[in-house]
Amino acid sequence: MPMSxxxxxxxxxxxxxxxxxxxxxxxxxSVKATVRSNTGVVLVNSQPLVHVGNGxxxxxxxxxxxxxxxTVQYVVYDALGVQVDESYAVGVDHFLRSTDxxxxxxxxxxxVIYDEYxxxxxxx
Numbered sequence: 001m002p003m004s005x006x007x008x009x010x011x012x013x014x015x016x017x018x019x020x021x022x023x024x025x026x027x028x029x030s031v032k033a034t035v036r037s038n039t040g041v042v043l044v045n046s047q048p049l050v051h052v053g054n055g056x057x058x059x060x061x062x063x064x065x066x067x068x069x070x071t072v073q074y075v076v077y078d079a080l081g082v083q084v085d086e087s088y089a090v091g092v093d094h095f096l097r098s099t100d101x102x103x104x105x106x107x108x109x110x111x112v113i114y115d116e117y118x119x120x121x122x123x124x
Contacts, residue, residue, distance in 0.1 A: 020055035
């Protein structure tokens with residue numbers, strides 16, 4: 001699974017989301033997220049995500065802590081959420097505190113989603 005980087009303000013609501021690579025073909029499955037601080041401390045362990053369709057699992061109510069960064073790992077389980085399905089790679093997202101953002105002169109904020117920023121940096 002690819003890794004994504006997002007920027008979020010402390011205390012803003014962010015969406016945790018994982019897309020199974022094969023869509024709905026392999027369902028029923030369950031996905032759980034573990035959230036860690038930038039120092040590796042577990043902030044949330046095994047938060048269940050809800051299947052919203054076509055293999056997309058989300059949890060839209062996580063509040064960004066006042067941490068410099070958090071890492072979210074998404075693990076796929078069987079339908080009961082007990083046994084890890086090792087046929088799927090662990091997905092990873094990184095959320096960086098937006099108050100710590102320092103963009104270069106070539107950076108342009110192209111989208112704001114919730115309180116998350118999507119940034120594109122032009123090549124020199």
